[in-house]
Amino acid sequence: MTDWFQETLHPEFTQGLSMDKVLYHDKSDLQDLIIFENARFGRVMCLDGVVQTTEGDEFVYHEMLAHVPILAHGNAKSVLIIGGGDGGMAREALKHQGVQVTMVEIDGAVVDFCKEHLPNHSAGAFDNPRLNLVITDGAKYVKETDDRFDVIIVDSTDPIGPGAVLFTAEFYADCKRCLTEGGVVVTQNGVPFVQPEEVTNSYRRLGESFTDVHFYRAAVPTYQGGDMTFGWATDDASLRRVPVAALEQRYAAAGIDTRYVTPDLQAASFALPRTILSLMTR
Template sequence: MTDMTGWSVERLHADYAQALKEDRVLYDSKTDHQRLRVIENGTFGRVLTLDGVVQVTERDNFIYHEMLTHVPLFAHGAARRVLIIGGGDGGMAREALRHPLDQVTMVEIDSGVVDFSKEYLPSISAGAFDDPRLDLQIADGAEFIKATAGGYDVIIVDSTDPVGPGEVLFTDHFYGHAKRALAPDGILVTQNGVPFMQGSELAGTIRAFRSLFADASCYLAGVPTYAGGPMAFGWGSDGDARQVTLPVLQARVAASGLEFGYYTPEVHLAAFALPGYVQALLRD
């Protein structure tokens, strides 16, 4: 295909691209930090891109948001306070607030992402911005994590790729500050891209995690619009929550009364079973 008129082409990688047909362009504007676009696509519904890179879609966002939220929360089993860095579309807050938490603090650098997500992608947040337990802070996540008093049971880094505003969220300094902000046996989870295409991103995070945490690893989930293989999520903790057993997870999920489109206790445990090429990245 040579004529890409009417297609949104993502060129995140130097020698690989993916494209989504634009049935309609709903929003196209540049903020102080990045270019925001919302398009409609016949398969994925409304799609948000930042600087041309797909961030979230109506149809498949449940996979990403469920796995980055419910894996640490059900593994922990007693979380009361959660910190989300990024996540301006509100999807991560939506899933976290399904749990009986006391507070979810969400730190988003770009108020424009929040504002137009409420208007153009309301199904992603599904009312999360109106929940009184949500403390929304428009601030630089790296600066916030340095200044916070901490005490968070789970920290979720829902960042963009490590370019532009999101780059600082992949540094050793940021991870060190995040560990300090955790309560004892707290859990830090991070978005780490598609390791088949972005292996150095995951390897760098795990290298940093191993210098900080007693337990450092990652887990995987397949998200259709994050192309190139399964997506990786970094895991760091000084506790043993990753060793939670299937019966315990099943009991916690049953007691919650929650239902999911992707997450299950079985998927939770299986997500930590890593293919050989990912294990090699962690070794290297």
């Protein structure tokens, strides 16, 4: 009989993924980390009962968090990634040939682990000379660095445990300090249908530092509960209103190969249903 992984993120409902072959399993008092193969989604990595990433749909998440802010900015030269130890975000950001990428990951062992068990995520990104990998705490880095960035991508876990600091007003203020004029910060912001407080909290906390705070969305099949939101913060409100024609020119000039995001989709992703708009309160 096939073994099944049952996700435990939400107490009200669950999802199951068949574990056709278990490739790695480390269960201890500190964590329960498992990687298995699934016929639909390829390699699946789960931590403490929650799906973290899969080979089958990771491109949706990584493309939307990387290409949307870089191409909305229009002239990004420097990108900072906070987190992203699997290398997928670096892979997508480095598709933009004129961009230098700094990636800050708190645990170097995560990078090594993902290189071994999820090599398709990074696809050689860690060997790219335009990537500067820094192993340190991301919150500490943005508080202390003298470097400045056009785009900051916060590729974090949910605001639970160690990841909670990356959802604070203090962290967002430190990100603002690291941005060039007209720069933009984007964040992983959960699935609002089942995590509505994340939208409200992020909207309020980002609003303490930025004049234009919004969200955009995409459907990632293995993240339970419907469309997920990505936080968006900048002082240049025009960046999320770039016309489709201009985005088409930027996509063509960048020469990037995408599987999910398109100029039309990027423009449309900022249109929010009332269920999400109602959560954006101060």
